[in-house]
Amino acid sequence: MNPLPMVLSTLRADRRLNLMLVILVMIATALGVAIISQERALKQASARAVDKFDLIVAAPGSITDVTLKSLFLRPGAVELLKPEVVRQVVAEKRVAFAAPLAFGDSVNGDPVVGTTRDLVLHLADGHLAEGRGFENWEEAVVGQASPLKVGDTFQTSHGHGPEETTGGLVHASRFTVVGRLPAQGSPWDRAVIIPVEQIWKLHNLPTGHAPEAGPVLGPPFDDAYLTGVPAMVVKPENLAAAYGLRNLFRTETSTAFFPAEVLVGLYQVLGDIRVMMTALAAGTQALVIAAVIACVIVLLRVHRRRFAVLRALGAPRAYVFACIWLYVVTIVATGAIAGLILGFAGSYLAGLFVASQTGVALSPSIGLQEVSLAAVLVATGCVFALVPAVALYRDRLDRALQTIS
Amino acid sequence: MRVRQLLGSMICAVMFYASNAMAEDHESHVAAMGDIRVVHPWARAADAGGSTLVFMDIENAGGPVRLTRVRTDVAERAELVGIVMEGTELTTAAVGAIDVPVGEVQLDPGGLAIKLDGLSQELAVGDGIEMVLSFEPGGELTVHSEVEPADAREHSHAGHSHD
Numbered sequence: 001m002n003p004l005p006m007v008l009s010t011l012r013a014d015r016r017l018n019l020m021l022v023i024l025v026m027i028a029t030a031l032g033v034a035i036i037s038q039e040r041a042l043k044q045a046s047a048r049a050v051d052k053f054d055l056i057v058a059a060p061g062s063i064t065d066v067t068l069k070s071l072f073l074r075p076g077a078v079e080l081l082k083p084e085v086v087r088q089v090v091a092e093k094r095v096a097f098a099a100p101l102a103f104g105d106s107v108n109g110d111p112v113v114g115t116t117r118d119l120v121l122h123l124a125d126g127h128l129a130e131g132r133g134f135e136n137w138e139e140a141v142v143g144q145a146s147p148l149k150v151g152d153t154f155q156t157s158h159g160h161g162p163e164e165t166t167g168g169l170v171h172a173s174r175f176t177v178v179g180r181l182p183a184q185g186s187p188w189d190r191a192v193i194i195p196v197e198q199i200w201k202l203h204n205l206p207t208g209h210a211p212e213a214g215p216v217l218g219p220p221f222d223d224a225y226l227t228g229v230p231a232m233v234v235k236p237e238n239l240a241a242a243y244g245l246r247n248l249f250r251t252e253t254s255t256a257f258f259p260a261e262v263l264v265g266l267y268q269v270l271g272d273i274r275v276m277m278t279a280l281a282a283g284t285q286a287l288v289i290a291a292v293i294a295c296v297i298v299l300l301r302v303h304r305r306r307f308a309v310l311r312a313l314g315a316p317r318a319y320v321f322a323c324i325w326l327y328v329v330t331i332v333a334t335g336a337i338a339g340l341i342l343g344f345a346g347s348y349l350a351g352l353f354v355a356s357q358t359g360v361a362l363s364p365s366i367g368l369q370e371v372s373l374a375a376v377l378v379a380t381g382c383v384f385a386l387v388p389a390v391a392l393y394r395d396r397l398d399r400a401l402q403t404i405s
Numbered sequence: 406m407r408v409r410q411l412l413g414s415m416i417c418a419v420m421f422y423a424s425n426a427m428a429e430d431h432e433s434h435v436a437a438m439g440d441i442r443v444v445h446p447w448a449r450a451a452d453a454g455g456s457t458l459v460f461m462d463i464e465n466a467g468g469p470v471r472l473t474r475v476r477t478d479v480a481e482r483a484e485l486v487g488i489v490m491e492g493t494e495l496t497t498a499a500v501g502a503i504d505v506p507v508g509e510v511q512l513d514p515g516g517l518a519i520k521l522d523g524l525s526q527e528l529a530v531g532d533g534i535e536m537v538l539s540f541e542p543g544g545e546l547t548v549h550s551e552v553e554p555a556d557a558r559e560h561s562h563a564g565h566s567h568d
Contacts, residue, residue, distance in 0.1 A: 043493040240500055243487050243517050247510050260490035261515035267493070268556075 001315065003322040010327050014299060021292050022335045028288040029339020029377055030346055032281035033370045037347035039274045041364040042354070043267055049186035049360050050259035052123050055234040055242055057081065057089050057098075057249045057256045066255075067262040070101050070231040072358065073111045073187040080228030085254045087223050089232050092248075094241035097122070098219075100208075100229040102199035105156040105171065110146060110190045112156050114199030116218040119233055123188065124181050131179030137198050137215045141179040145189040152177045156194070156202070171202045187359030200227055285377055289332070293384045296328050300388050307392055308400030317393050325382075325389040332381030336374040340366060436548040440467030441505070441540055445560040446550035448534055453527045458486075458497075459519040459536065459550050460512045460560070465505045472503040472510075474539040481523030483536070488518060505540070514558050528552045 011018050050071050058066040059079035068074040089098045099122075102114035117133045120141050124133075131150045134141055142148045153176050158169035175194055183189060195217055197207045206225035209216040234256075236242035242258070249256035300307075307320050344366050351362030436443045446461035463472065475483040486497035497520055503510060512518050519536070528534065532552040537545050553560065 040493075047490065047493045239487055239489075239498060240504075243500065244504055246516050248506075250511065258490075258515060260495070263490070263493075264495060264515075 001319045003319060003326055006310075006319075006323045007326045007330060010303065010323070011330065013303070017295065017299065018331060021295055021331050022338065024288045024291065025332055025335025025377070025381075026338040026342055028281070028285040029336045029374050030342035031284060032278060032373050033340055033343025033366070034346035034350065035274060035277045035281060036369050036373065037343060037364050037366060038350050038362075039270050040367060040369075041347065041351055041362040042270060042360075043263075045185060045360045045362045046263055046266065047260075049184065050263065052184070053233050053259050055236055055245055055256060055258060056231050057085070057234055057245075057254055058231040059228075060252065060255050063255060063257045064262050064265070066231050066257075067259055069103070070233075071186070071259055072360070073103075073113065073191060075111075078230050080230060081232065082253055083226040083228055085249070086226050086229055086232065087221075089234060089249065090219055090221060092234075092245065094237050094245060096235040096237050098235075099233045100196050101231050101233060102196050102229055104199060104203060105158055107148070107154050107156055107192045110192055111187070112192045112194060112199070113188075114194055114196035115233070116196060118218065118235075120179075120181070120193055122235060123184060127182075128179040129182040131177075133179055134193075134195055134217070135178075136217065137195050137201075138173065138175055139178045140175040140192055140194045141181060142177050142193070143181050143189040143191045144183040146180070146192060148177050148192065150177050150180060154192070156192075158202075173198060173202060183361070185361040189361070190359055196229075286380075289377070289380055289384055292331060292381070293328070293387055296324075296331075296385075296388050297391065300324065300392060304392070304395065304400050308395065308397055311397055312401065321389045321393040324392050325385045328385035328388060329378070329382055332385070333378050336378045336381075339377075340370065340374050343370065436546055438540075438544060438546040441465055441470065441543055441546060443538065443546060443548045446536070446548045447553050447557070447560040448521070448528060448550045449557060450530050450532075450552050450555045451524055451528045453524055455524055456480075456520060456522045457524065457528055458488075458514070459521060459534075460514060461519075461548065461550070463505050463510045463512070465507055465509070467507070469507060470505045470540045470543050472505055472538055473541050475519050475536055476539075477521060477534060477536040479525050479528070479534045480521035481525070482521070484520045484522070486518055486520045488514065488516060502541075530554055 050067070053071055056063075056066060056070065058070070059081045061079050065076065065078050069076055069078050086100060089095065092098070097116070097118035099116045099119035100114075103111065105112040117135075120133045128141065129144060131141070140154075148154060153174050155174055156171045158171060175198075181188070181193075197209065197215070197217065200207045205227040208221040208225055208227070210222050210225055213222065234245060236245050246256045246258065307323070311317065311320060344364065347364035351364045355361050434445055436446070442464040444462040444464060446459060448459040449457045451457035472485065475485065477483050485500050485503050487500045488495055489498045490496075497518070500517065503512075503517055510517070530552055534550050534552065535547060536550060537547050539545050551560070
């Protein structure tokens with residue numbers, strides 16, 4: 001005998017209550033799925049965001065602060081690396097290029113980064129998405145998501161972030177956008193990149209070149225006209241050089257680190273949060289399954305006579321068992337599948353929010369871990385579905401027929 | 406008088422054992438050969454058959470040398486590696502030899518390390534392992550590494566100095 005018509009009939013008979021049970025399972029599943037999916041998306045996005053920055057040399061202090069300021073372009077102050085260290089870094093033979101970073105200005109709220117052509121071409125893997133790299137002090141390159149177009153001209157405002165831009169001071173220099181970077185998946189997608197010499201000049205600092213040299217662009221810098229910088233991005237010649245340079249510049253006057261070191265700390269925190277949240281979600285799921293089974297037991301008491309009549313008409317006990325078991329499993333499985341979809345949607349929306357707040361592009365996905373979580377929930381439901389199924393299987397026919405439905 | 410002598414003897418005995426213990430403690434944290442000094446070597450706890458990373462500070466008061474080879478009885482292979490990130494996972498890449506310029510080289514969880522593969526025994530927190538480091542020029546130096554928790558980021562005695 002096919003139990004499906006009976007299962008569908010039971011589902012239809014109490015459709016509101018059954019729908020509520022499905023929604024409960026769905027929310028419990030979605031919670032766990034969204035947490036796992038979001039953690040993976042954050043890890044992948046942050047790793048992608050720092051991928052092009054091999055080694056960072058900065059003043060001693062918090063490497064997290066330097067990473068947030070230099071790589072994630074967050075407003076805030078960090079200690080400046082002394083000019084003599086900048087000189088040493090630039091002069092190092094094992095360096096393919098060393099690009100100083102300078103901040104302090106913005107264009108319509110987007111950060112302005114002062115650096116060299118070397119770093120621009122490195123970020124673009126040698127080929128800009130549009131246009132070319134800057135070739136004089138009045139040219140700029142913008143990130144993929146910048147509203148500025150190639151050919152646009154603009155002026156920079158002093159300060160970056162709400163605390164620094166309250167004065168509304170606009171610098172005199174005008175820039176022309178000459179190129180656009182490919183997507184970085186990081187806050188650099190909104191950045192406006194100008195020659196570092198311009199940032200120094202606009203802030204009345206030595207420009208890295210003697211005044212009589214004119215508007216020279218990039219290295220070699222004149223030692224006598226170098227200034228302190230928040231950080232330097234260093235591209236070592238090879239892996240051995242990277243470790244050698246990291247060691248060389250970990251001194252009392254500077255620190256050197258791979259951005260991955262900061263991410264490892266972030267991942268540990270994320271992992272701890274994920275473990276805690278997943279434990280909470282697992283507890284919720286267990287409670288939901290228990291609630292579903294309790295509801296089903298109560299519900300089946302109401303339909304006890306109906307199944308007794310079926311048995312009196314000749315339906316075998318196994319048929320009744322299969323009907324009840326399938327009925328509960330259908331509720332749990334439907335809720336779990338809907339939970340996977342809702343969890344992905346939740347993770348996607350959370351990703352959009354994180355991207356709007358930080359500029360880090362997240363790509364949430366549903367992986368094996370999330371599917372496993374839903375599968376465990378369904379498996380648990382399958383086991384606990386035996387409780388009401390066995391109860392009706394063992395029900396005494398004479399007593400069941402006497403109940404009022 | 407006798408009580409005073411007895412007390413004096415007891416204090417001397419305690420001081421003797423305490424200084425001995427401190428010397429042993431100091432010895433386990435520092436190993437030296439000529440101008441080369443290895444401070445705070447430590448390894449992460451791991452299961453038998455697995456692998457672990459060993460970290461240390463190598464100080465060099467003489468001319469530049471290279472750490473070329475490591476051997477130990479507790480692992481099938483010992484390799485000089487750099488810690489690199491692949492995707493979102495940390496992994497290691499062989500670096501051949503490690504230059505030890507005048508000054509100091511740190512083998513730490515963010516940079517260089519010695520990787521021990523195929524551990525012949527479980528490394529539990531508090532255990533110690535012997536390793537022989539080969540420097541060129543210089544020779545061989547035996548160091549005693551303490552085992553710290555598997556997720557440790559630094560030696561549990563980090564922060565104090567050894568003169």
